[in-house]
Amino acid sequence: MILLTIISFCAFFFSLTNQVSIEASSDDNNSINYVHLKNTSNNLSTIYSTSYQNKIYNQIAKLKKYKNYTIEHPLLITNPYGTNTTSVYMYFKTSDELQATYTIHCEGYNDFSRTLNNNTLSGYTTNHEYLLVGAIPGQINTITVTLTNKQGNPVDTLSWSYNAPSLQGGDQYLTVDCDDANTSSLSNGLYTVLGNDVTEDSEEQAYMRLYDNDGILRSEIPIISYRSHRILFEDNTMYFSISSTKIVGMNQTGYISRIYDTGNYKLHHDYIFDDNNNLLVLASKKNAKTSEDKIIMIEKDSGNITELVDLIDLLPNYYSTTSMPDVEEDLDWMHINSLALVDKTSLIISSRETSTIIKLDNIYSNPSIDYMIGSDHFWKESGYDSLLLNKTSDFSMQAGQHCVTYVEDNSLPRGQYYLYLYNNNLAVSTTRPDYDWKNDSNYSNAYYSLKKGTSYYYKYLVDENTRTVELVSSIPVAYSGYVSSVQELDGNVIIDSGIAMSWSEYSQDGTLLKSFKTTGGKFVYRVFKYDYLDYWFQ
Numbered sequence: 234m235i236l237l238t239i240i241s242f243c244a245f246f247f248s249l250t251n252q253v254s255i256e257a258s259s260d261d262n263n264s265i266n267y268v269h270l271k272n273t274s275n276n277l278s279t280i281y282s283t284s285y286q287n288k289i290y291n292q293i294a295k296l297k298k299y300k301n302y303t304i305e306h307p308l309l310i311t312n313p314y315g316t317n318t319t320s321v322y323m324y325f326k327t328s329d330e331l332q333a334t335y336t337i338h339c340e341g342y343n344d345f346s347r348t349l350n351n352n353t354l355s356g357y358t359t360n361h362e363y364l365l366v367g368a369i370p371g372q373i374n375t376i377t378v379t380l381t382n383k384q385g386n387p388v389d390t391l392s393w394s395y396n397a398p399s400l401q402g403g404d405q406y407l408t409v410d411c412d413d414a415n416t417s418s419l420s421n422g423l424y425t426v427l428g429n430d431v432t433e434d435s436e437e438q439a440y441m442r443l444y445d446n447d448g449i450l451r452s453e454i455p456i457i458s459y460r461s462h463r464i465l466f467e468d469n470t471m472y473f474s475i476s477s478t479k480i481v482g483m484n485q486t487g488y489i490s491r492i493y494d495t496g497n498y499k500l501h502h503d504y505i506f507d508d509n510n511n512l513l514v515l516a517s518k519k520n521a522k523t524s525e526d527k528i529i530m531i532e533k534d535s536g537n538i539t540e541l542v543d544l545i546d547l548l549p550n551y552y553s554t555t556s557m558p559d560v561e562e563d564l565d566w567m568h569i570n571s572l573a574l575v576d577k578t579s580l581i582i583s584s585r586e587t588s589t590i591i592k593l594d595n596i597y598s599n600p601s602i603d604y605m606i607g608s609d610h611f612w613k614e615s616g617y618d619s620l621l622l623n624k625t626s627d628f629s630m631q632a633g634q635h636c637v638t639y640v641e642d643n644s645l646p647r648g649q650y651y652l653y654l655y656n657n658n659l660a661v662s663t664t665r666p667d668y669d670w671k672n673d674s675n676y677s678n679a680y681y682s683l684k685k686g687t688s689y690y691y692k693y694l695v696d697e698n699t700r701t702v703e704l705v706s707s708i709p710v711a712y713s714g715y716v717s718s719v720q721e722l723d724g725n726v727i728i729d730s731g732i733a734m735s736w737s738e739y740s741q742d743g744t745l746l747k748s749f750k751t752t753g754g755k756f757v758y759r760v761f762k763y764d765y766l767d768y769w770f771q
Contacts, residue, residue: 265393267309267321268296277438277457280315281475286489289314297324304361304380304389311398314487318453319397321365321376322486330357331380331388338377339369343447350485350771352469357383364486366443366769367451368397370407400453402440405753411448414747419446419738420723422764428460429754434477435459441473448749460758462503467510471768474500480512480531485768493531496538501525502570508577509533513541513596515569515582524563528572528580528596542580542593542600544569550616551587555664566664573639573652579603581652583637585715586662587611588630590637590652606631606652606693606702608675611668622695625703629678631691632670633659636718636759648698651705653721655728656689659714683714683732690719690728690739708743711735718759729760736760 270292279285293313302308307325312318336346345367351358368374377392400406423443441461443452454461456475465472470482470490477499482491498516502525505513512531517524518540528542544567545552555566568585575581580593589607593600605612605620608630612618624630631654640651660670660679670681680686692706708726716731725746729736734757737748751757764770 265306265309265391267311270310270313274315277315277455277475281457281479281481281489281492283489283492286314290488293322293324302326304378304391307361307391311395312487314489316454316483316487316489317364317366318401318455319366319368319370320452320487321368321395322363323365323378324362326361327359327380327389329382329388330355330359331361331382332357333361333363333378333380335363335365335376335378337365337367337369338375339372342369342372342449343445345445345451347770350469350767350769352485355383356771362486364769367445368395370397370450370453371399371404372397400450401438401455402442402453403753406440406442406453406751407450409444409448409450409749409751411749412747414745416446416747418725418740418746420725420727420762422722422762423451424727424736424749424760424762425464426751426757426760427462427464428758429756444749446747462500462759463505463761464763465504465506466763466768467506469768472512474504477501480504480514493536495529495531498527498529498538498540503572505572505574507574513572513574513580515572516540517563522563524565525569526565526567528569528582530597541596547593547600547602548617554615556666558663558666561663564664570635571637571654573637575639575650581637581639583634583654585633585635585657586664588632588634588660588662590631590634590654604697604700606695608673610673610675622700622702625701628704629658630675631656631658632676632679633657633661633714634691635716636720638719638721640721645694646698649694649696651692652695653690653692653706653719655713655717655719656691657714657717658686658688658712659683661714680712680714686712686714688712688714688717688730690726706741706743708739710737713756716756716758718761720761722762727760727762729757731756731758738762 302325304325307323310322312320313322333349336344338344349363374395376395379387380389382388426442436458439456441454445451459477461473470484472482474480478495480493481489484490497519500514500516503515507513510533514529516527516529526544530539530541557564569582570585571583573581580596582591589605591605592603594603602620604622606622609621635655637654658679660676687709690708694703694705710728711730711733713730713732718729720727726739735750738746
């Protein structure tokens with residue numbers, strides 16, 4: 234039995250050493266080594282495949298069994314799964330339950346410090362497996378990991394150096410221009426830049442870029458093409474699109490645990506979870522004459538696809554009035570660009586082409602339109618004008634809006650809630666060229682070209698009981714006729730003016746706290762801020 238055990242271990246050791254190589258840390262004062270996995274790839278189509286991800290996962294699983302890794306001699310692998318350019322995977326065990334924090338120091342930059350999430354209720358564990366993000370690309374970083382006991386006392390620490398690789402997307406993205414405002418009033422988290430001007434059909438590689446409150450890039454996540462529209466979090470996994478046909482789930486270590494294909498559809502602009510954590514996705518049907526007018530569901534467990542909503546079925550009379558511009562290949566007659574779930578079976582969607590917000594009911598069985606927020610002149614005698622909510626006062630309505638978000642508020646009576654949005658303030662419809670927006674009295678403050686103007690953060694109070702809408706808050710921002718996003722977070726408002734290539738954080742009363750401006754590409758699609766708590770951090 235002993236002989237068999239020795240033989241088995243020797244075979245395992247030979248197999249393991251044949252798969253990996255060892256590189257010493259650039260810190261001569263520590264015998265810290267990085268393990269380099271073999272048979273890795275730089276091709277993103279390969280990287281974002283189940284077979285490749287499982288191959289890397291299994292290599293790491295064998296490494297974890299190879300020896301008793303400790304804080305003094307941990308298992309370290311740089312960007313093991315190819316999904317986070319400057320990250321370091323770290324694994325070790327401790328005899329006592331401890332909590333790990335880390336700091337990344339790099340000359341010329343503020344330190345980056347976080348408490349690492351170990352997926353326990355207590356926050357303490359003996360099994361430590363982390364992905365350390367935040368290193369400055371192309372620089373020597375000093376990483377310090379500190380272990381603390383339940384009494385709050387540090388019991389062990391390890392420091393080593395890490396020569397982080399350069400950015401795949403270009404060193405010009407290392408920092409963004411920002412003002413010198415005090416960051417203490419800003420919300421916690423990383424500004425996550427979700428996409429640039431890569432189109433749905435382009436094969437050009439794209440990236441998510443995560444910036445801290447000082448405008449320093451702390452993570453680059455490469456994707457195959459197109460853009461990631463938002464990040465969804467569930468069960469220690471974050472979900473995001475990596476192309477116009479695929480959404481993936483990535484665990485805390487960078488391992489891609491799920492890959493969803495959109496089948497006979499292409500996704501665009503938005504996706505959310507429903508109450509059963511199935512994916513609801515804005516979609517265009519491949520090879521169809523129309524685009525950006527469908528909503529599909531991808532079942533979380535099976536990946537099966539169901540078409541829930543075809544707007545042609547709900548708005549056939551309006552559809553018949555639209556026409557395709559000469560330069561286009563399909564009819565983008567509604568251009569849905571955001572999704573929000575309401576009361577389990579209802580959705581609020583944003584239609585850029587009609588400058589209208591629409592609430593849909595019974596999306597899983599018999600979809601219907603509950604109400605619309607739009608111009609009574611635009612919809613006059615359309616057969617749908619009776620669905621419009623009434624304005625409680627005279628204000629210039631949203632035009633070409635994006636990122637409509639639903640907000641419940643327990644202080645409001647039943648049937649009332651808030652919607653906030655990015656009001657691009659561009660009154661244009663390329664599929665209704667006959668409509669005279671300039672003479673529509675609902676748009677007293679709108680613009681009719683992409684050249685110059687002012688966009689706004691708008692917040693509406695919707696009252697379904699009285700069928701009314703009221704503008705309760707407005708913040709003027711840099712003009713962006715297309716794209717852009719808004720997000721309320723920790724009492725502040727993050728606003729991305731996409732075509733202006735800038736985003737800013739405001740207090741709720743509209744006071745500018747800090748602004749950021751980047752370069753490269755034609756626009757910044759969305760910027761959402763995530764704290765990544767219960768994921769990388771705790």
